[in-house]
Amino acid sequence: MRAAYLLKRFGLLLAVLWTAATLNFFLPRLTPRNPIRERIVQLATSGGYLEQGIEEMVKAYEAKFGLDQPLWKQYLRYLGDMVRLDLGYSLTAFPKTVMELIGEVVGWSIGIAAVTLLLSFLIGSVLGALIAWPKSPKFLQYLVAPLMTISSVPAYIFGLVLIYFLAFRAKIFPMMGGFTLGTVPDGSFAYYMDVLKHALLPALSVILVSLGGWALGMRGMMVTVEGEDYMILAEAKGLKSNRLFSRYAVRNALLPQITGLGLALGYLVTGQILVESLFGFPGIGSLLNRSVFVYDYNAILGVTFMIILSVGVMTLILDLIYPLLDPRIRTGEGK
Amino acid sequence: MRFFRYLRRNKRLAAGIVILTFLLLFATVGRLIAPPERAYPLAVPGNKPPSLEYPFGTDSQGRDLLATIVMGTYLTVRIGFLAGVIGLAVGTFLGFTAAYYGGPLDTIIRWVVDVLLTVPGLLVLVVIAAIVGRTLNPTSLSLILALLAWMGPTRTVRSQVLSLRERAFVRVAKLSGENNLEIIFRELFPNLLPYLGASLVGSVTGAIFASLGLEQLGLGAMREPTLGMTIYWVQYYGAFVRGLWWWILEPVAVIVLIFMGLFFLSAGLDEFANPRVRRVV
Numbered sequence A: 001m002r003a004a005y006l007l008k009r010f011g012l013l014l015a016v017l018w019t020a021a022t023l024n025f026f027l028p029r030l031t032p033r034n035p036i037r038e039r040i041v042q043l044a045t046s047g048g049y050l051e052q053g054i055e056e057m058v059k060a061y062e063a064k065f066g067l068d069q070p071l072w073k074q075y076l077r078y079l080g081d082m083v084r085l086d087l088g089y090s091l092t093a094f095p096k097t098v099m100e101l102i103g104e105v106v107g108w109s110i111g112i113a114a115v116t117l118l119l120s121f122l123i124g125s126v127l128g129a130l131i132a133w134p135k136s137p138k139f140l141q142y143l144v145a146p147l148m149t150i151s152s153v154p155a156y157i158f159g160l161v162l163i164y165f166l167a168f169r170a171k172i173f174p175m176m177g178g179f180t181l182g183t184v185p186d187g188s189f190a191y192y193m194d195v196l197k198h199a200l201l202p203a204l205s206v207i208l209v210s211l212g213g214w215a216l217g218m219r220g221m222m223v224t225v226e227g228e229d230y231m232i233l234a235e236a237k238g239l240k241s242n243r244l245f246s247r248y249a250v251r252n253a254l255l256p257q258i259t260g261l262g263l264a265l266g267y268l269v270t271g272q273i274l275v276e277s278l279f280g281f282p283g284i285g286s287l288l289n290r291s292v293f294v295y296d297y298n299a300i301l302g303v304t305f306m307i308i309l310s311v312g313v314m315t316l317i318l319d320l321i322y323p324l325l326d327p328r329i330r331t332g333e334g335k
Numbered sequence B: 001m002r003f004f005r006y007l008r009r010n011k012r013l014a015a016g017i018v019i020l021t022f023l024l025l026f027a028t029v030g031r032l033i034a035p036p037e038r039a040y041p042l043a044v045p046g047n048k049p050p051s052l053e054y055p056f057g058t059d060s061q062g063r064d065l066l067a068t069i070v071m072g073t074y075l076t077v078r079i080g081f082l083a084g085v086i087g088l089a090v091g092t093f094l095g096f097t098a099a100y101y102g103g104p105l106d107t108i109i110r111w112v113v114d115v116l117l118t119v120p121g122l123l124v125l126v127v128i129a130a131i132v133g134r135t136l137n138p139t140s141l142s143l144i145l146a147l148l149a150w151m152g153p154t155r156t157v158r159s160q161v162l163s164l165r166e167r168a169f170v171r172v173a174k175l176s177g178e179n180n181l182e183i184i185f186r187e188l189f190p191n192l193l194p195y196l197g198a199s200l201v202g203s204v205t206g207a208i209f210a211s212l213g214l215e216q217l218g219l220g221a222m223r224e225p226t227l228g229m230t231i232y233w234v235q236y237y238g239a240f241v242r243g244l245w246w247w248i249l250e251p252v253a254v255i256v257l258i259f260m261g262l263f264f265l266s267a268g269l270d271e272f273a274n275p276r277v278r279r280v281v
Helices: A002-030 A035-047 A054-064 A071-083 A098-132 A138-151 A155-169 A189-226 A229-236 A241-279 A284-294 A297-325 B002-009 B011-033 B065-101 B103-118 B121-135 B138-146 B151-164 B168-175 B180-216 B227-236 B245-273
Strands: none
Touching: A002 A071, A002 A297, A002 B103, A002 B121, A098 A138, A098 A189, A098 A241, A098 A284, A098 A297, A138 A189, A138 B245, A155 A189, A155 A241, A155 B180, A155 B245, A189 A241, A229 A241, A241 A284, A241 A297, A241 B121, A241 B180, A284 A297, A284 B121, A297 B103, A297 B121, B002 B011, B011 B065, B011 B245, B065 B103, B065 B138, B065 B151, B065 B180, B065 B227, B065 B245, B103 B151, B121 B138, B121 B180, B138 B180, B151 B180, B168 B180, B180 B227, B180 B245, B227 B245
16 A cells, blocks of 8 residues: 555656656747847857858757657756756856756755745744644734734745835845855855845745744644644643644644645745845746846756656655655555 | 724725725826836936935936836736736636536646746746747737636636535526526526636735746746836846845835735725634734
8 A cells, every 4th residue: 555655646747757857858849930040140140140051050069969860869868967856057057957046045945945935834834733732822823824924924024025115114134145245165164144134035935924834834733733622631631731742633633734844835936046046045936037138048948847856756755755754644544 | 984984993905905906097197297118227317315306316227217117016016917917817717617416527727827836937937938039028928827827716716616506596696497507597697707806816815926936036027117127127127235235125015015015905895705704904
């Protein structure tokens, strides 16, 4: 049973990646534009050459890149490239491959994404648990409405609000970038403080926007758990309220939140990309933004493919971890 | 009258309707005060703070921001609405087909929906929009958005139809000799309406979100004064560094209002469709 589930889940990931790669291959070929011809004509006109010979040159280059071969052969070769994660060269930063471009920025993105995801998940869950706990202070109840309202707004729009009040008006935080221009990334304490200062505002906009969802999910689960028989028993045994809260209620209510983590991943990544491009934070989102700006086609396709791949893999890992954490839903058992 | 009395109980639905009606009025009445031609570059002197002549100020490209925001509200809501309606129509059709006929068709539709829902939609839209390129206009943008607006409705409609068709009244209709079409339109559809409403709001919200995202990345209708493009130009011209605060705050405020309106509307519709559900806000 477990094997069947694993296989199915893995198949889903493969289907996603195959769809993404296929779209990336065929969509550009649906347009009548020929990038090679365009580039050569561009070079030729700037060099003052006449038009003769250009057709032969286009043919020669197409043969060199294998573009004269039948479509299915090109397609198979492309799928092979994708399997080896060979995303090809960047069109605008030529000697660099798309993978190298991604490698330069991916650390920034993973760093900020991990921190925001962890913090919003933890703070949101604790907040939700406290809101649902009958013995917590009343004022927490009033947090629900504003949190939910904020979470209905896209993170980067909320980021604009934060920039306006905290960076532009109050001048507490820098407006954009990943570090002050001109600093040397020497790994000193001052450098890291500078990076932290720049990362705070983008991180804050993602965290505040996703807080509401986690808090609400947790509150719902807590209410359910509080009605369980074992809670009544534990209370009747005279266990301390703290122990009831942390060991009995929160631990059980937290599990379904992790399923939520898998579902929210795609949404979070999207939000992060836009927030990065808003703040000019030097991560994947800004790379994508820049690639669109200079129309670096290969980079656009490569970056989107890599993000889809990593979201897919992350979701798969979460899905596989979940049954280990929660024995109640060992997949397929008891059917 | 009964509707208004119901609104008094369902405060969230009321809040959603009030906010969205206000925005609609703003977009329609605003046109009379601020002619749409002023929403395009070089129509008025640039960089003017709000004044009597230009109540919303003007931007660096020489647009009257009142006209720009009025047009932007109209265009952005229209982009989202068009994509949402197409998504809902396709989703309803597929959801019905999958649930009512079942079998391999159901399996295929469910798989496609599952696959597409795991992919961060905005990225797929980025690839498509990048290929369509600089020729995007609001209508083609909403058609592109519609490509990924149908999975949510498909899922909702499918699960609702699955549960509805087992209910007693559908069996009675079947036994009394109604054919498939009659059952679908006379029995299932009316019961599905509140869910369809909530689905539509969800698709519209998703489509507006995606359109703003594409425009933020520079993949929008560059010539049109949509709200997302206005925000794009705000960054392009460095409005923050230059202290043009009105240019930033106005589109942001309207976008926040749109999302809040849609959020309250969908929360209200949820309560209407399923009164037993516990209130969340």
